[in-house]
Amino acid sequence: MARIAEVLDAFFDGALPVRIAAYDGSEAGDTGCPYTLDITSPRGLAYLLTAPGDLGLARAYVSGDLVLRGTHPGDPYPMLVLMAGRTDIPRPGPLDVLRLMADLGVSNFIPPKPPPEEHLPAWRTKLDGLRWFQRHTEERDADAIRHHYDVSNRFYELVLGPSMTYTCAVFARPVATLEEAQEAKYDLICRKLDLRPGQRLLDLGCGWGGMVRFAAREYGVHALGVTLSREQASWAQRAIKEEHLDPYAEVRHLDYRHLDEAGFDAISSIGLTEHIGVANYPAYFAFVADRLKPDGRLLNHCITRADTRRDGRAGAFIDRYVFPDGELAASGTVVSAVEGAGLEVQHHENLRRHYALTLAGWNRNLVDNWDACVAEAGLGTARVWGLYMAGSRVGFERNEVQLHHVLATRTVEGGTSYPMRHAF
Structure with missing residues (x-):
């Protein structure tokens, strides 16, 4: 042999x-x-x-x-x-x-049985109806979110650090700490949204409530966050009470598609677009536009493709082990969908290199807390996170993927209050 x-x-x-x-x-x-x-x-x-x-x-x-x-x-x-x-x-x-x-x-x-950490495709697990073969139904999205985000709040505390923020940070300088950079990210988004005391902010896909708590605490807004993860909502609700932000901040365990409130001064969408499916961009941004006040602002923060030559679906490892049904598109596709919903794009920014630094920080936390992470989530899951975060870091460094902010306003007839030059 x-x-x-x-x-x-x-x-x-x-x-x-x-x-x-x-x-x-x-x-x-x-x-x-x-x-x-x-x-x-x-x-x-x-x-x-x-x-x-x-x-x-x-x-x-x-x-x-x-x-x-x-x-x-x-x-x-x-x-x-x-x-x-x-x-x-x-x-x-x-x-x-x-x-x-x-x-x-x-x-x-002879194919061995996949490891238990793998999220098997619908055709191998759900043969009770054709609905499981359609991506991004409410049921299938909830299942995908549970796979990734309901691992263990304690595991995420160890990996993400005190900010409990699982999105790209903004590094004012390369040696800034992860906590400083995450706070700088939230502050940048608040300034882009031009938040003022007493305004209403909606944070779609709010995670553990980092943006909601920061905006309420530092900018005096009334902030509502929604997340499809029950574990995230529970953690965020507890943090809001501990920080005595109850009068200003709220997080709900809710599919955003069932949110009825409207008339928000600003909407932030930080790391949600990756989960909704490229084909659903038009409906998603139409939903956003319907819930903004006239002249209200949207800040969409999402991972994007570096080009338009590939389809939106992730590779097999990411799809099976990390973000089931996740999809990415080039930033121009996002901009086109935002404009298609009748919103006016005011600013567009690439933060690709910041995400490489963010991922390096998460990997350091995983290494520093390795034994505790393994005890909490299991050795296989800890290996998955180490591999995917390090591999993603390489992808951002090599410009295979990017991270874009798109700032838009619900401009109406009669003009806009948006300044002639950006104030942030």
């Missing part, structure tokens, strides 16, 4: 600049590299062979059958940055499969 590491090294699309080792004692790749991809079991090999691409690698890694030696599992960034752009495994054709079976054995092509 062929030596496993040598076969796998040739399997990747381009030479890997790391060492490859396997349980049969074989080695290949750059044997002088301090980082090693170590396939420790036949199950790990079967994962790689039966799910080519990032899904097979992720399954083997999350299950512990692929070990990234030389890096901490809470921050495998040093190894991932070396491998960036070189981990694509072409889907083999029939002749290639037969050759691999002859080299590695037929038994290695």
Whole structure:
């Protein structure tokens, strides 16, 4: 039988600049590299062979059958940055499969059961109705949000830090702390929205209530946040009481589509657009426009594609382990949908490099609190978070994904109070 590491090294699309080792004692790749991809079991090999691409690698890694030696599992960034752009495994054709079976054995092509941390697609779990095959229904969205955000509030406290903010921060300087940068982000959004005491703010997809609490505390507004995560709402409601913000701040466990109130002076949407589906952008921004006062402002903060050449869907690893049904589009698609809803875009800003710094901070927190995170959420989940955050950092650094702010107003006939030049 062929030596496993040598076969796998040739399997990747381009030479890997790391060492490859396997349980049969074989080695290949750059044997002088301090980082090693170590396939420790036949199950790990079967994962790689039966799910080519990032899904097979992720399954083997999350299950512990692929070990990234030389890096901490809470921050495998040093190894991932070396491998960036070189981990694509072409889907083999029939002749290639037969050759691999002859080299590695037929038994290695029997797909193992996915790790329990994987969010299986609807067709494998919900065969009780065609509604599960339609993306972004209320039921399916609620299921996707539960998978990612209802892991454990304590786990998120350890990873995110005291701000409990799970969106891109804004670094006034690269050495700013994560807490300083998250506060700077909220303050920038408040200034872009031109918030004034007594105004009404709606925060869609409010998470643990960071924006709601900051705007109420620092700008004196009456802030309402809604989230589809029961765990987030519970945590935020408790934090509001502890900070004595009850008269000014509220968070509800609610699908935004069921929110009836309108007449808001400002709406912030921070990290929600990624979850609603590109096809639903027009309806979403029409909903926003209907709930703004004339001359009211919208600040949409979301991850975007760096180009228009790919469809909106995430890769298999992100879709199965991190953000089920998540979709991204180029920033121009977001702007077009905002304008299509009758809103006037006033400002458009890319904060891509800030997200790379944010992710580095979350990885540091995960490493510093590794044992507690594993005890709270399990080793597989901790591995998922380390891998996805470090991999996302590489993506933002390489301009594969971006983060955009789009500021818009509900401009009406008779003019606008928006200044001739930006005041923020």
